Amino acid sequence: MxxxxxxxxxxxxxxxxxxxxxxxxxxxxxxxxxxxxxxxxxxxxxxxxxxxxxxxxxxxxxxxxxxxxxxxxxxxxxxxxxxxxxxxDIPQGRDLNVTRVHRRWGMVNIPKVGRVRFRWTKNLPIGKRAGKENRITGARLVKDVLGWHIAFRIQTLEPKPEPHQGPEVGIDAGVNLPLALSDGNHQDHGRSPRLPDKTADRDKWLNPDEKAKLLRLEQRAAHRKSFRKPKERTSSRLRNTYDQIRQLRATATRRAADWQHKTTTDIARTYGTVVVEQLNIPNMVKSAKGTIEQPGKNVAQKSGLNRSISQEAWGRTVTLLTYKTARYGGTLHKVPAPNTSLRCSACGFITPGSREDQATFVCKNPDCGWSGNADWNAARNILHLYRMGQALIPAAGKAVVRRTRGVKPATAR
The missing domain is CATH 1.10.225 (NK-Lysin)
Known part of the structure; x- marks a missing residue:
């Protein structure tokens, strides 16, 4: 292979x-x-x-x-x-000849390789369950640091889901709180990036023993790399150490993806209308280094924020919610992102100094004074924008604001 x-x-x-x-x-x-x-x-x-x-x-x-x-x-x-x-890629499914050995393992025929055993993780249309409308059409073999994996392409006929009658919810993606929901049912993976150890920001999905092992492997790799001369081939021991580091990194990545899939599935099953903000993530994670003539400020802090945003994978969350809400009969909408985190969700005004703390929102309006979690405040504003008819309609690669007839965009409510 x-x-x-x-x-x-x-x-x-x-x-x-x-x-x-x-x-x-x-x-x-x-x-x-x-x-x-x-x-x-x-x-x-x-x-x-x-x-x-x-x-x-x-x-x-x-x-x-x-x-x-x-x-x-x-x-x-x-x-x-x-x-x-x-x-x-294996484009023809008829040659795979998939059989199930027992509860955990199956066998598949790989062209020019032979019969290969694989871990059975999902039900496949084989035997009596297979037919013209429910069959395996192909497969794809993919290799990572944990080994070879096979993904089957399946053609199936599913009934159109009934319209979801669940409530509406606004979702704000953050760093301190991964997914803040407007109704207060926040989704947190319990792995805060603000932990005392230095590896928490990079490898927060690893347990303490795995983090300690990763630190030892990185120190070992740095020690062995110091003996390598320029343009000299990497030794087998150093390659082996690098492979162990990649395996731990891949384990952390899989745990993050697993939490993301389970969380988005639960949201799609619970809510009929999901509203998120339209984010330009590539611009958000740009470096603050600047140029020689105009060097940037707080470069290290911005670099850490960029890593945290990339690890939370906000774009993948929206992608998962898009097809999962459609699968369960719900809908997903996007609203403009500007000022959702600066506007008070109680009075609707934007007052300077309300976001002095990154995690807490305190309205400085003398007539309001509302305070709460900053991400929760943004999620409430996101849902309000949708209810005011400010959802974005994608048209020819652009975003168009859809407003309800007779309703003007409001800055206060």
Whole structure:
């Protein structure tokens, strides 16, 4: 499987070179397909990749260019060896011949590899449950530091869900409080980034023993790296230490994704209308270093905030909520983000000094004086914007404000 993954990456790179060198008038799928077939005949190590998997690489590469032409993504580029996830696509499901051995394990047929055992984590349409409308259409092999994994593509017919009759809720994504809900049912993973140990901000999903082990491994790696001469090949012991570090990092990443999936599923099941704010996350995590002529301020603090925002994966949370709310019959809406954290959710005014503390909101309006969690205050403002008809409608890649007829945007209520 390692050889197939390397061959698939090389096929992508060869296709990319051939596509960019070929004049635009002569670029076509048929020409690229003929080139792949000839290359598999002439080069032995490219023939390790099954023919169907090579065709899948071509389809994926062409799909990447279509996404570029339609403005949904950047141009496809070269796949480097050490920065690319090793993967192999199996586009035909009829050759997999999936069988279940017992409760925890199953067997699958991998082309040019043979029968392979895999961990059974979800029910698959095999045997009597399989049919034209409920069947396995393919699979994808992916390798990370924890080993090889297989993801099955399944075609199934599901009934259209009934409209969700649950309540409305506004959600504000934060750092101190991961998901603040407007009704006070906040979702916290219990791993605050403001812990006394230095590794808490980076590896807060590891338990104390794992953090101590990670610290020992990093010290060991730094010690062994000090003996390596410039341009000298990395020793086996140092590579082994790096692999152990990556395994702990991958464990933390999986725990974070597991919490995110379970939390978003619970929200989609509970609420019929979910409202979030439209965030431009790439701009939020830009470095504050500045230039030589105009150096930035508080660079270290901004760098720590950027890491915390990236680890919380706000964009993935919205993506999960988008398809999960639709699955359970609910809807997800986005509202403009400006001033949601600065405006008081009780009186509706923006008064200077209300956000002196990062975690607490205290309204400085003499007639109000409301105080509470800052993220909760923002979540209430997000829900209010939706109820005032300020939801955003995506149109041609832009966000358009939808306002209810006869209702003006209010700064006070």
């Amino acid at each position: 390692d050889d197939q993954a390397h061959a698939a990456r090389a096929t992508w790179n060869l296709l990319h070179d051939l596509w960019t060198m070929t004049p635009k008038c002569r670029r076509s799928l048929s020409c690229m397909d003929a080139a792949i077939r000839q290359a598999r005949k002439d080069i032995d190590w490219l023939a390790v990749l099954p023919a169907q998997a090579a065709q899948a690489v071509l389809k994926t590469y062409h799909r990447a260019w279509v996404n570029r032409w339609e403005g949904r993504a950047d141009e496809p580029n070269f796949k480097a060896r050490f920065r690319t996830v090793m993967s192999v």
